Amino acid sequence: xxxxxxSRLLCGAAALFGLAxxxxxxxxxxxxxxxxxxxxIAFVSKQMGVPVEGSFKRFDAQVAFDPKKPEGGSVVLxxxxxxxxxxxxxxxxxxxxxxxxxxxxxxxxxxxxxxxKALGExxxxxxxKLTIKGVSKVVTVPVSITSSGGAYSVATGTLTIQRLDYKVxxxxxxxTSVVGNEVQVRFKLTLTGLGPL
Numbered sequence: 001x002x003x004x005x006x007s008r009l010l011c012g013a014a015a016l017f018g019l020a021x022x023x024x025x026x027x028x029x030x031x032x033x034x035x036x037x038x039x040x041i042a043f044v045s046k047q048m049g050v051p052v053e054g055s056f057k058r059f060d061a062q063v064a065f066d067p068k069k070p071e072g073g074s075v076v077l078x079x080x081x082x083x084x085x086x087x088x089x090x091x092x093x094x095x096x097x098x099x100x101x102x103x104x105x106x107x108x109x110x111x112x113x114x115x116x117k118a119l120g121e122x123x124x125x126x127x128x129k130l131t132i133k134g135v136s137k138v139v140t141v142p143v144s145i146t147s148s149g150g151a152y153s154v155a156t157g158t159l160t161i162q163r164l165d166y167k168v169x170x171x172x173x174x175x176t177s178v179v180g181n182e183v184q185v186r187f188k189l190t191l192t193g194l195g196p197l
Contacts, residue, residue, distance in 0.1 A: 031193050032063040035152065038190035041079060045163070046180035057083035061189060067145060067197045070116040070124055077111040081132075099170045106133045111141070122146055122197050130159075132166035145197060153194040159185045 042055045058080035065073030081101040085092040096103040113128035126141045143157040162181050163169050169179055 032065060032195075033192050034061040034063070035190040035192060036060070038152070040186075040188045042186045043084075044184045044186070046182070048178060049180075052086060054084060054086040056080065057085065059083075063191060063194070065116070066195055067118075067122075067124075068195070070118045073113070073116050075111070075113040075116070075126060075128070079109040081107060081109055099173060100168055102133055109133075111139075114138075130161070132168060135166045137161075137165055145194070147197065148190070151192050153191045153197075155187075155189045155191065157187055159187075161185060 036059070039059075040055060041059055042053055044051050044053045046052070056079050060078050062076045063073075065075060082096055082103040084095045084101060095101055098105075101109075109130075109132040111128055111130050113126045115127045117125045117127075119125055122145045124143045124145065126143055128139065128141070129136045130139045131137075139159060139161070141157055141159050143155050145153055145155045148154050161183050163179075163183050164174060164176075164181050168183075173179055
């Protein structure tokens, strides 16, 4: 082996070693996970003019989001529609039926972000597609994120939708004097590994 070849090999090895050290020094992105038992998704509608609150008991989220660089992030939320309930047995028995959520054909509702914009002071604007009963609409969701101390961050927000846009409450239930068209969706998502605000 010539001196020149040996020198090239040593230089190459040194370069690879340097790259390895640099990669090891770079912090790995944190894995953000939803903490379901500390999270809530509620919905409020009016029945005969009286606000009634229900909730979804089962949902999941995939979050790839750096609060310092929100424009490169993404959020996907899946909601088990069969878990919807008001805590009133008669009403809860109706919700899975075809007139309402039709859970046999549409077991999940979802939100998929398409753009995230920082508004400052832990506030963000997330645009995306909300899909319910196979109907997708573009919505913009205001989100506030706070640190609850320790490993947790909490994302909260409220979105108002029109249920008839998604065919929730067909047939006789399209009469909005009985069940209002406007539904307010409120969420509190507790996350781990989100990273500093």
